[in-house]
Amino acid sequence: MSILPQEELVKKWESEQASLRQQVVEEDTEDWQRCPDFTGLERVGGVDLSFIKGDDVNACAQLVVLSYPDLELLYEDSQMVTLTAPYISGFLAFRETPYLLEALQRLETTQPSLLPQVVLVDGNGLFHYREFGLACHLGVLSGLPCIGVAKNLLQVQGVEKSEEHQSQIASLQKGGDSFPLTTNSGKVLGRALRSSDSSTKPVYVSVGHKISLDTALHLTHSCCRYRVPEPIRQVHTHRVKHINIFPHAYEKSHSNYYRLQREAQPRAAQ
Helix, strand or coil, X not given: CCCCCHHHHHHHHHHHHXXXXXXXXXXXXXXXXXXXXXXXXXXXXXXXXXXXXXXXXXXXXXXXXXXXXXXXXXXXXXXXXXXXXXXXXXXXXXXXXXXXXXXXXXXXHHCHHHCCCEEXXXXXXXXXXXXXXXXXXXXXXXXXXXXXXXXXXXXXXXXXXXXXHHHHHHCCCCCCCEEEEECCCCCEEEEEECCECCECCCEEEEEEECCCHHHHHHHHHHCCCCCCCXXXXXXXXXXXXXXXXXXXXXXXXXXXXXXXXXXXXXXXXX
């Protein structure tokens, strides 16, 4: 596969993002989402792709599935991978989604009864430069409800690490308190959540796909024993173990990812 010049690649990815963005569903679609205590929700997933220190090509793609509401580990998948797409700010999903999607596909093939009913993604969803971050990308291509949970603030569309932002953080008194991430245009793209009483530093929650912001916020908080929600915290725990055991990365095929992306393009125009 030939490598496009960066300017051409950016244009291509912008077009793909715009097309896929049309498919994002920003409301609740599942019965369990409409119940105050999420009755019917039994499995929550967490995904992340983390780099080996000092290496921006080899990485660990990780999926965990936990029981809900007990948050006990049901399934774990770790794969060392070699990324082939370049890093370009704002287009991280094009590097990472193929491997996270493959992890979900492996689970669906081998143990479909453990497929998560919702996935918490270590990254952003609608809270993104073009309102289509990693959680949206993975959600649209997998068809699963997804939530973006970022540990650091992405400064986008007028949302900045300003004195006002720090003041809003200081106003969060207890776990579950939050405030909206409002753009210059007045649109709310996510919420800053104080995830536990013991942590004063918030996480940033945004819609990925097939879930409302209110539901995403409440579910994320319900998954928090510490600052980072358990599905993502468990991903990090198992990632460290896997990297220590398997230090050599290998490349995974992108064929299934690109097939799903091609299939999604016509639907976006409908």
